[in-house]
Amino acid sequence: MPTPSVRRTRSGSRRLGPEASGVAWLPALMLLSLLLGPAAPAAAQSATATVSTQQVRVGETLTYTVTLRGGRGRGVGPPLATGGLQLVSQQPILDVTTSLNGSTERRVAWAYRGARPGTGRIGQFRAEVGGQAVIVDAVGITVRGGPAMPAPSAAPTGDGELFVRAEPSRQTAVVGQQVMVDYVLYFEPQIQPRQTSPIGTWDAAGAWREEMEIASAYPRATTLGGRPYEAVTIRRVALFPTRSGTLELAPMRFTVDLIRTDRSFSNDPFAPFFSPFNQRFEDREVTAPAVSIDVAPLPDGAPPSFAGAVGQFEMTTTADDAAVEAGEPVRLRVALRGNGNVATLEAPELRVPPGVDAYDPREDREVLRTGTTFRGVKTFTYTLVPQGGGRFEVPAAPWTYYDPADGQYKTLRVPPVEIVAEGEALADAAAPPDPDAPAALLTSADWRRQRGRPVWLWAVLGGGLALPAIAASLLWGARAGHQRLTAETPAKRSRRVGADVRRRLEAARALDGPAASAETERALRAFLADRFGAPAGPRSAEALDRALAPDVPDGLRRRTLDVLAACARGQFAPGLDDAHGAVIDDAEAVIADLDALPAAGPPRRRFALPTTAG
Amino acid sequence: MTALVLVLALLQAAPAESASVDAQAEADRLFRLGNQLVAEGDTAGAVAAWEGATQIGWTSAAVEHNLGTVALARGDVARARLHLERAARLAPRDAAVARNLSLARERAGEPPPSQTRRLWAHVLGVLRPLGAVALALALAFGALGLFVADRRRWAAGLGALAAVAVAGAAFAVWEATRPVGVVLVDDAAVLEAPSPAAPGVARLRAGETVEVGTEAAGWRPVTVGRADGWVRADAVVPI
Numbered sequence: 001m002p003t004p005s006v007r008r009t010r011s012g013s014r015r016l017g018p019e020a021s022g023v024a025w026l027p028a029l030m031l032l033s034l035l036l037g038p039a040a041p042a043a044a045q046s047a048t049a050t051v052s053t054q055q056v057r058v059g060e061t062l063t064y065t066v067t068l069r070g071g072r073g074r075g076v077g078p079p080l081a082t083g084g085l086q087l088v089s090q091q092p093i094l095d096v097t098t099s100l101n102g103s104t105e106r107r108v109a110w111a112y113r114g115a116r117p118g119t120g121r122i123g124q125f126r127a128e129v130g131g132q133a134v135i136v137d138a139v140g141i142t143v144r145g146g147p148a149m150p151a152p153s154a155a156p157t158g159d160g161e162l163f164v165r166a167e168p169s170r171q172t173a174v175v176g177q178q179v180m181v182d183y184v185l186y187f188e189p190q191i192q193p194r195q196t197s198p199i200g201t202w203d204a205a206g207a208w209r210e211e212m213e214i215a216s217a218y219p220r221a222t223t224l225g226g227r228p229y230e231a232v233t234i235r236r237v238a239l240f241p242t243r244s245g246t247l248e249l250a251p252m253r254f255t256v257d258l259i260r261t262d263r264s265f266s267n268d269p270f271a272p273f274f275s276p277f278n279q280r281f282e283d284r285e286v287t288a289p290a291v292s293i294d295v296a297p298l299p300d301g302a303p304p305s306f307a308g309a310v311g312q313f314e315m316t317t318t319a320d321d322a323a324v325e326a327g328e329p330v331r332l333r334v335a336l337r338g339n340g341n342v343a344t345l346e347a348p349e350l351r352v353p354p355g356v357d358a359y360d361p362r363e364d365r366e367v368l369r370t371g372t373t374f375r376g377v378k379t380f381t382y383t384l385v386p387q388g389g390g391r392f393e394v395p396a397a398p399w400t401y402y403d404p405a406d407g408q409y410k411t412l413r414v415p416p417v418e419i420v421a422e423g424e425a426l427a428d429a430a431a432p433p434d435p436d437a438p439a440a441l442l443t444s445a446d447w448r449r450q451r452g453r454p455v456w457l458w459a460v461l462g463g464g465l466a467l468p469a470i471a472a473s474l475l476w477g478a479r480a481g482h483q484r485l486t487a488e489t490p491a492k493r494s495r496r497v498g499a500d501v502r503r504r505l506e507a508a509r510a511l512d513g514p515a516a517s518a519e520t521e522r523a524l525r526a527f528l529a530d531r532f533g534a535p536a537g538p539r540s541a542e543a544l545d546r547a548l549a550p551d552v553p554d555g556l557r558r559r560t561l562d563v564l565a566a567c568a569r570g571q572f573a574p575g576l577d578d579a580h581g582a583v584i585d586d587a588e589a590v591i592a593d594l595d596a597l598p599a600a601g602p603p604r605r606r607f608a609l610p611t612t613a614g
Numbered sequence: 615m616t617a618l619v620l621v622l623a624l625l626q627a628a629p630a631e632s633a634s635v636d637a638q639a640e641a642d643r644l645f646r647l648g649n650q651l652v653a654e655g656d657t658a659g660a661v662a663a664w665e666g667a668t669q670i671g672w673t674s675a676a677v678e679h680n681l682g683t684v685a686l687a688r689g690d691v692a693r694a695r696l697h698l699e700r701a702a703r704l705a706p707r708d709a710a711v712a713r714n715l716s717l718a719r720e721r722a723g724e725p726p727p728s729q730t731r732r733l734w735a736h737v738l739g740v741l742r743p744l745g746a747v748a749l750a751l752a753l754a755f756g757a758l759g760l761f762v763a764d765r766r767r768w769a770a771g772l773g774a775l776a777a778v779a780v781a782g783a784a785f786a787v788w789e790a791t792r793p794v795g796v797v798l799v800d801d802a803a804v805l806e807a808p809s810p811a812a813p814g815v816a817r818l819r820a821g822e823t824v825e826v827g828t829e830a831a832g833w834r835p836v837t838v839g840r841a842d843g844w845v846r847a848d849a850v851v852p853i
Binding site for chain 2: 303304305351395396397398436438439440441442443444445446447448449450453454455457458460461464465467468471472475
């Protein structure tokens with residue numbers, strides 16, 4: 001193993017040429033130290049360094065090992081690499097301290113990689129050991145051009161003692177659902193991986209990819225196929241399928257810098273000290289085989305406000321003071337937080353009213369790449385500027401995501417925002433209404449119970465019309481009855497006259513003298529007028545006789561005139577009067593005989609004369 | 615005893631009244647949800663919400679108008695007309711309903727109504743059928759009163775008005791109770807008998823209105839002009 005020149009300062013200057021072989025010096029030095037025992041003086045502070053090779057190819061690594069004697073040293077760090085070399089990691093791949101017989105020795109190693117062809121240089125090593133500064137000179141390394149990189153192979157590589165494989169968190173997913181893929185390095189206990197690096201590019205067509213950070217690289221014991229292994233996650237990737245079908249994860253190649261320990265010395269605690277070369281540094285290349293994931297499409301029925309967000313999210317909204325001057329901005333912040341592809345979340349679409357200018361929202365994103373899910377918060381800041389005074393209401397804005405855990409779309413809403421702007425109101429710049437455009441939707445409802453066709457209206461109309469008809473009929477009937485009751489019919493007249501006649505005759509009997517004769521005459525004349533239409537007024541006997549002639553026989557007509565003559569005499573010639581009662585009796589008898597005559601017209605009711613009538 | 619009967623009756627009526635109020639509140643909630651969804655662009659969800667509101671025993675001109683307007687915007691003239699005709703029956707004086715119904719009728723191929731028809735619709739919109747009936751009865755009773763009061767000439771004049779009013783009321787009631795349906799399926803066949811094998815009588819255009827009868831075994835009798843026939847029940851929906 002080539003050894004660069006070593007320089008000890010202050011406590012002793014000793015130089016070893018770079019050509020000195022280091023194969024045997026270290027065991028010999030250790031043996032000498034053991035032989036000297038405790039009586040030997042404490043070894044002086046010194047530092048030496050070795051490189052595993054002085055020629056590397058591009059991409060290959062070499063190990064630079066520094067051995068400090070006389071203490072653990074302070075300020076121990078990797079020398080600067082220049083030229084075609086680069087330091088793989090600040091962390092040493094080896095750091096072993098041994099104390100024996102009061103002498104302390106520490107070995108520290110770093111890995112360097114050939115970066116480009118040419119001459120590389122590992123710079124001067126400086127440290128402080130036991131209060132003394134020690135320096136190791138720089139060492140030059142030749143870097144040669146490397147061979148072409150082998151094409152990635154789909155076949156798994158790595159033997160049984162060291163391999164890597166991709167372990168997705170799920171084998172099936174829907175479009176947009178997060179799939180976490182862990183690349184886990186498995187190795188047997190005699191192998192100590194120190195550093196892993198991916199090689200080349202890795203393709204996962206059809207998926208959005210986010211690299212995750214792995215907090216702990218401590219290996220864990222596991223068993224595979226009955227064999228004990230150590231396992232460590234060396235890479236974690238969050239994938240979000242962008243299309244349905246089979247998502248193929250291409251094989252991924254890694255280089256692994258490892259230390260292999262000869263197991264035959266594993267029980268010897270001094271094996272690393274006495275047999276340092278039983279631990280070999282190796283560079284291995286392993287490939288995680290391809291993995292496929294079945295991706296199903298999202299279910300149907302997505303609301304219009306769905307823009308592809310998949311995961312679990314919550315929304316918080318904050319707004320500036322919504323009372324501003326016209327022209328002043330109002331900022332509305334909508335934060336979407338949760339598990340899922342935060343990077344691709346679309347902003348909720350605000351529908352601002354006329355008179356308010358809205359600018360595209362500013363997007364701020366914070367993601368957390370630790371843990372086993374890719375999560376974060378994306379904040380959209382909307383700027384709304386009222387162009388005039390008045391009240392403007394920005395309606396609630398929906399935002400929908402698909403929750404694969406529940407298997408349904410869920411909608412969050414940005415609450416409505418009312419902007420009150422001070423200033424002159426805007427003129428109504430609304431366009432004239434389109435005659436062919438439908439009227440707007442109605443926003444308030446006047447509810448009523450559902451009923452069938454109002455056929456009861458026919459009953460109302462018919463019943464209502466029947467009422468006046470019925471009333472008219474009743475009225476007409478009442479009027480007719482009244483008229484019948486009040487009309488002067490012959491029968492009624494006969495009844496009335498009969499009663500009058502009877503009343504007068506009875507009155508005549510109660511009277512005496514001319515009054516009785518006058519009453520008797522009036523009774524008889526009333527009867528004649530009613531019965532035969534004789535004129536009641538004329539007192540001419542001839543006229544009365546002519547009136548009675550058509551209906552009354554001569555004898556009876558004579559008797560009637562005689563009675564009337566007797567009545568006249570009783571009134572106007574009392575001295576010649578006839579017997580008072582006899583005239584009345586004659587009058588009644590004449591009336592009865594006249595009443596008994598057959599009627600020429602309609603039948604008449606006969607008079608019911610006083611019982612005295614003959 | 616009477617008080618006990620009343621109390622028992624009230625106790626029985628209270629749950630029904632409460633359920634009715636709940637149903638109305640639910641209908642209103644669904645109506646507002648539909649409005650919110652349509653504002654968010656989810657017209658399918660809005661239609662589902664509004665239809666849900668009409669399926670719990672309550673209705674409103676607004677919900678029918680909104681259903682018809684969305685259908686109109688979607689180009690579904692037949693459903694637009696169905697819902698807007700229903701809305702117009704519930705709110706004949708609503709300008710938005712009248713406007714959109716006019717558009718739906720126009721897009722369904724119906725000629726615009728005459729001036730007389732529009733005037734009649736306006737009068738009926740003010741009076742409503744029940745108002746027309748009430749007016750006719752009032753005039754008839756007035757004429758009768760004048761007749762009773764022996765104002766024969768006034769009674770004759772008012773009687774003539776009452777006769778016109780009664781005829782108008784009868785027409786209004788006939789229109790309100792006439793079983794009319796809207797054809798939802800374009801080129802729907804009207805058959806002589808309720809059987810697919812029956813000979814055809816006519817064909818109906820989507821959005822057209824026809825007089826319909828009671829559904830029977832998946833068929834519904836219709837009257838088209840002077841012809842009677844049968845159509846499949848799902849092709850015509852009563853207003």
